[in-house]
Amino acid sequence: EADIYQTPRYLVIGTGKKITLECSQTMGHDKMYWYQQDPGMELHLIHYSYGVNSTEKGDLSSESTVSRIRTEHFPLTLESARPSHTSQYLCASSDFLEEQYFGPGTRLTVT
Amino acid sequence: AQSVTQLGSHVSVSEGALVLLRCNYSSSVPPYLFWYVQYPNQGLQLLLKYTTGATLVKGINGFEAEFKKSETSFHLTKPSAHMSDAAEYFCAVSDIQGGKLIFGQGTELSVKP
Numbered sequence: 015e016a017d018i019y020q021t022p023r024y025l026v027i028g029t030g031k032k033i034t035l036e037c038s039q040t041m042g043h044d045k046m047y048w049y050q051q052d053p054g055m056e057l058h059l060i061h062y063s064y065g066v067n068s069t070e071k072g073d074l075s076s077e078s079t080v081s082r083i084r085t086e087h088f089p090l091t092l093e094s095a096r097p098s099h100t101s102q103y104l105c106a107s108s109d110f111l112e113e114q115y116f117g118p119g120t121r122l123t124v125t
Numbered sequence: 126a127q128s129v130t131q132l133g134s135h136v137s138v139s140e141g142a143l144v145l146l147r148c149n150y151s152s153s154v155p156p157y158l159f160w161y162v163q164y165p166n167q168g169l170q171l172l173l174k175y176t177t178g179a180t181l182v183k184g185i186n187g188f189e190a191e192f193k194k195s196e197t198s199f200h201l202t203k204p205s206a207h208m209s210d211a212a213e214y215f216c217a218v219s220d221i222q223g224g225k226l227i228f229g230q231g232t233e234l235s236v237k238p
Binding site: 057108 | 157159161166167168169170171174176213215219225226228229230231233
């Protein structure tokens with residue numbers, strides 16, 4: 015079973031607040047990803063990293079930022095949350111065969 | 126550019142019936158192909174994957190998929206549906222530049238008693 019964790023699982027927060035979504039993996043994977051997914055919809059890649067100090071923007075433009083200071087940790091930050099940021103955020107990491115292991119997700123609601 | 130198309134955003138079957146979820150891909154190089162399942166309010170879980178070798182791949186929960194290069198397809202099947210199979214299913218192909226997966230739009234499977 016994959017060891018990738020996301021906290022919090024659910025977050026309700028007011029407009030304008032700064033938030034950080036945490037993602038950690040214990041598998042030693044170099045590659046990590048953040049996806050945004052609206053309920054019942056497809057996944058959109060918003061950020062990815064191929065290793066420490068490496069971050070790239072994904073296919074969907076996002077106002078969020080990420081950092082990769084440690085291999086196991088890939089947090090996502092929103093400096094000023096807005097209702098349009100309401101969504102589910104999924105973190106994943108992958109091995110050399112590109113199989114991605116997903117965390118349980120964070121469901122964010124911005125009021 | 127690579128892409129994945131899942132035919133049918135919603136499939137409904139009766140319990141015990143055959144499950145067939147369709148996936149077609151485009152790729153200029155031999156692809157790695159994946160099927161993932163997502164239950165409500167959860168992340169994605171790998172069902173099965175094709176990298177090289179045998180084209181019929183068996184996965185968890187009785188699912189299998191066959192890689193057909195001539196048809197650029199990787200359809201997911203299960204001989205007998207169970208109520209617990211109701212979920213969202215995603216097909217994905219690996220990006221030729223390495224690392225990223227390109228996901229299809231997803232197919233919601235409903236299982237009727």
